[in-house]
Amino acid sequence: MPTRREFLTGLALAPFVVHLTAAQSAADARSVEIWQEHHCLSLESARGFRHLVSRYPSATSSASGRTASGSLIIAPGIRWMSLSTAADLAERINGGASVILESGLGFSSRTESKHQIDLLKKVFGLQLLPPVKVGKNPAAATYLEYTRPVPRLVRTFEAITPVGCDQSEALARLGKYSVCIRKRIGDGALVFLGSMLGPGIVAEEREAIEVASALVTSDSESIFNSKKTDFPIYAQPDLDRWHCV
Amino acid sequence: MKKSTGDNFFPKAMSFSAGLDLLKRAGYDGVELWLGDRPWFRMQTTDAELRVLARQVRDAGLEVSDVANALDWQENISARDPAKRDAAVRHIERQIEAAQIFGTDAILIVAGLVTEETPYNEVYKRTLEALHKLAEVAAKARVKIGVENCNSEQRFLLSPREFATFLDEVKSPWVGIHLDVGNIHDTGFAEQWIEIHGPRITRIHMKDVMKHRGRCGEQSVYTNIFLGDNNWPAIREAIRKVNYDGWLIAEMESRYQYAADQQVYDTAAALTRFISGTF
Numbered sequence: 001m002p003t004r005r006e007f008l009t010g011l012a013l014a015p016f017v018v019h020l021t022a023a024q025s026a027a028d029a030r031s032v033e034i035w036q037e038h039h040c041l042s043l044e045s046a047r048g049f050r051h052l053v054s055r056y057p058s059a060t061s062s063a064s065g066r067t068a069s070g071s072l073i074i075a076p077g078i079r080w081m082s083l084s085t086a087a088d089l090a091e092r093i094n095g096g097a098s099v100i101l102e103s104g105l106g107f108s109s110r111t112e113s114k115h116q117i118d119l120l121k122k123v124f125g126l127q128l129l130p131p132v133k134v135g136k137n138p139a140a141a142t143y144l145e146y147t148r149p150v151p152r153l154v155r156t157f158e159a160i161t162p163v164g165c166d167q168s169e170a171l172a173r174l175g176k177y178s179v180c181i182r183k184r185i186g187d188g189a190l191v192f193l194g195s196m197l198g199p200g201i202v203a204e205e206r207e208a209i210e211v212a213s214a215l216v217t218s219d220s221e222s223i224f225n226s227k228k229t230d231f232p233i234y235a236q237p238d239l240d241r242w243h244c245v
Numbered sequence: 246m247k248k249s250t251g252d253n254f255f256p257k258a259m260s261f262s263a264g265l266d267l268l269k270r271a272g273y274d275g276v277e278l279w280l281g282d283r284p285w286f287r288m289q290t291t292d293a294e295l296r297v298l299a300r301q302v303r304d305a306g307l308e309v310s311d312v313a314n315a316l317d318w319q320e321n322i323s324a325r326d327p328a329k330r331d332a333a334v335r336h337i338e339r340q341i342e343a344a345q346i347f348g349t350d351a352i353l354i355v356a357g358l359v360t361e362e363t364p365y366n367e368v369y370k371r372t373l374e375a376l377h378k379l380a381e382v383a384a385k386a387r388v389k390i391g392v393e394n395c396n397s398e399q400r401f402l403l404s405p406r407e408f409a410t411f412l413d414e415v416k417s418p419w420v421g422i423h424l425d426v427g428n429i430h431d432t433g434f435a436e437q438w439i440e441i442h443g444p445r446i447t448r449i450h451m452k453d454v455m456k457h458r459g460r461c462g463e464q465s466v467y468t469n470i471f472l473g474d475n476n477w478p479a480i481r482e483a484i485r486k487v488n489y490d491g492w493l494i495a496e497m498e499s500r501y502q503y504a505a506d507q508q509v510y511d512t513a514a515a516l517t518r519f520i521s522g523t524f
């Protein structure tokens with residue numbers, strides 16, 4: 001018998017499914033599902049990712065079906081994931097899906113955080129540390145430094161959830177912390193975002209959109225093949241980019 | 246990034262060539278030339294005379310970072326008086342011509358002045374209309390028009406998003422923002438302006454501002470870099486974020502009362518320190 005919270009979460013997780021065509025390959029359409037939770041952080045982030053996915057011209061809505069492999073699942077602003085949902089996700093990744101799991105733990109209580117940290121370790125092998133507030137240290141902690149899949153600086157969202165990883169798994173860092181990583185699980189891939197990216201998409205933050213676009217258009221292989229690139233220092237602005245605000 | 250400052254920063258009575266030598270000695274890479282400010286660069290200055298100035302700049306081991314003007318406050322493209330409007334278009338076109346002669350690709354203008362007599366909506370429409378035409382001139386010359394944010398003085402385009410919307414409406418890659426990080430007193434945070442405008446920034450003006458001073462906290466006063474309330478580490482990080490590698494142009498409003506050349510050296514040192522990112 002599910003708890004009330006699990007029931008409500010299950011309702012909120014009603015899948016948003018579209019077919020996304022990666023920019024690089026028009027023929028290689030795949031489905032995108034957004035497994036949101038029913039709280040404002042997740043809903044806000046989901047809105048960002050949904051908007052991003054719909055920007056691709058060939059994206060089409062579909063009400064049905066979670067494809068077993070080759071699909072992308074985005075779990076935005078996650079704070080309350082249940083064991084059964086986590087197990088479902090793990091099964092999908094094992095079967096070849098790519099999952100972007102975005103932590104929404106920054107504003108959670110210590111107990112909630114501990115529960116999620118334990119759960120994500122048990123199911124996905126993620127070594128999360130308790131969330132760290134960064135908002136009070138302006139310059140040093142304003143931006144997360146992505147080195148993959150594209151080198152960009154992206155605003156943090158007041159708190160980060162650091163994650164232990166091998167160097168080869170890291171996508172983004174904040175000072176001494178790895179904050180975003182990728183991880184092979186079975187035939188699929190898990191991308192863990194320890195700082196919320198979705199609200200940056202909603203806010204039209206240029207670099208957040210560029211990173212998120214690169215993430216959603218990477219399949220489970222290419223996210224591993226992308227080379228680490230240190231942040232490029234100072235190329236001249238490109239006139240073609242002027243209107244991307 | 247490269248360091249520059251205006252020829253209007255030369256100590257009073259200093260000649261053009263002496264001013265350039267001072268800038269070079271102080272460690273600047275370039276100079277911002279102000280149309281209508283000092284005697285060597287006026288509306289009546291001929292092309293031949295401008296070429297002489299360009300050669301003097303080169304001979305001093307400097308570049309022209311951009312061409313500004315001191316005339317927009319009297320003759321603005323948003324003015325009701327058609328004569329002033331025409332004059333504004335003429336001096337902006339002259340800036341573009343001068344930029345070509347000086348071998349730089351950017352000019353600075355103050356576009357739109359809201360006053361008690363000239364209301365906001367009027368200024369918005371008229372400024373937009375003028376910039377649509379000037380953008381074509383700029384495109385042909387391949388010189389970018391940088392519209393400066395003079396937030397408090399202009400009372401126009403007060404938020405970064407409105408400024409971005411305005412530029413969207415101008416809809417030309419040849420019109421961007423000449424961002425002054427000291428001009429954003431109480432209307433926001435310079436680092437956020439940098440983030441929002443990113444690739445549309447043509448040049449950056451550098452100065453600091455002391456906010457809410459005076460007996461009633463009603464005054465904001467421009468001052469030397471690092472002396473005011475700008476969050477310089479945050480500004481530095483935002484510049485890095487948007488990958489800006491262009492000119493940083495110091496614009497000092499309040500001047501040393503004595504040893505005026507010392508301020509030129511001190512400002513260069515502050516710019517160097519800013520670029521190094523060590524705070």
